[in-house]
Amino acid sequence: MNKIERIGVYTSGGDAPGMNAAIRAVVRTALYNGIKVTGIYRGYEGMIEGDFKEMVSRSVSSILQKGGTILKSARCAEFRTPEGRQKAYDQVKAAGIDALVAIGGDGTFTGAELFSKEFDIPVMCIPGTIDNDLYGSDYTLGFDTANNTVIDAIDKIKDTAASHNRLFFVEVMGRDSGCIALNAGVAGGAEALMLPEKDTAIEELIDSLEEARERNKTSMIVIVAEGDKNGGAYNVAKRVKEKFDFYDTKVSILGHLQRGGSPSSFDRVLATRMGYFAVNELIRGNRSATVGIRGSQIVSTSLEEALRGKELKLDEELLKIAQVMNI
Missing domain, CATH: 3.40.50.450 (Rossmann fold)
Structure with a gap:
């Protein structure tokens, strides 16, 4: 050579x-x-x-x-x-x-x-x-920095969710990979995860949320990877709200802020x-x-x-x- x-x-x-x-x-x-x-x-x-x-x-x-x-x-x-x-x-x-x-x-x-x-x-x-x-x-x-960014956002969203009895759907990056959603979901204490690698039906998600409500949870966070097969956070939130409207439902798309920062x-x-x-x-x-x-x-x-x-x-x-x- x-x-x-x-x-x-x-x-x-x-x-x-x-x-x-x-x-x-x-x-x-x-x-x-x-x-x-x-x-x-x-x-x-x-x-x-x-x-x-x-x-x-x-x-x-x-x-x-x-x-x-x-x-x-x-x-x-x-x-x-x-x-x-x-x-x-x-x-x-x-x-x-x-x-x-x-x-x-x-x-x-x-x-x-x-x-x-x-x-x-x-x-x-x-x-x-x-x-x-x-x-x-x-x-x-x-990956580590993006996770820290997402966790910081989830922590802030949880504060406002708890103050208003809200159900937040937080969309994170991951067209083909649920790594950010999974790691940030565990670290941020999310109640449910929607991942590209797992075919989670809306009905299954609703059952999970119902069970959480019965355990007296007054607010919840659902992390949705952008590549989830149900079509992203807005679509998931809309379909859930049609059958489960106990909470005030909100959507937060974290988007490209996940790529930035020191x-x-x-x-x-x-x-x-x-x-x-x-x-x-x-x-x-x-x-x-x-x-x-x-x-x-x-x-x-x-x-x-x-x-x-x-x-x-x-x-x-x-x-x-x-x-x-x-x-």
Whole structure:
């Protein structure tokens, strides 16, 4: 393998708290090892357009605590075409970039794997998504921070719900993954959870709420993941109210505030460890892999395995705990 002289780093897809900490770790680890770094702005779109900038140690000063991504992000339909990827490679080659570090989610990883195979360029992927839905890592960057944001919101909503005998339906992010809903629901003491992975009928939810009312609960919180099969919090609330109107019913959509904010200590440390590990894996000759944490260890998983690995499932024990805590 030829010695790596310049690494290109980029973020793609939805932003997540901790991405800046990962960028910082990649830049400074590379520079420490005598490798130059090019920041690629706006993900694959910027790669195609050659929106590059030389990065030095001071380029990543005071970004550890910032949410979002200083390299910006974008979704790029053109990169899905062979012609678009060829343009991107031409720009990468002209800039002298001979290895890449991609920070993002499943779509980012898919593009990175295809690009690496077509043009034989080494790439390491760091999982940055609040959904925590990528194979190969127990936690993804941003998941812990997003959970803290949701829990803070639930705590505040519970205060007003208790004051007015209200039933709140709180919608959280998670189109295909109920990880945020499950973890925040347990931590926030929600009475019921609606998850994409579980086909919960409205009638079943109503029965659960009825049982809670009979136990003299004067207010309740139902957490609804946006990908729940019943159609989101507004639709669930409407259907429940048609048959169960004991409480004053309200809906709160937390939306994109879950993606923002200063990353938690956990996400900052995890991002730093992953960025450091990604660069060192490239130096060791790893050419196509993702970085992840398993237990307390940072590990790598081949991109092929990460993208085609076993289907991720929710923690069954945590699901049972949520059920027990609702009595």
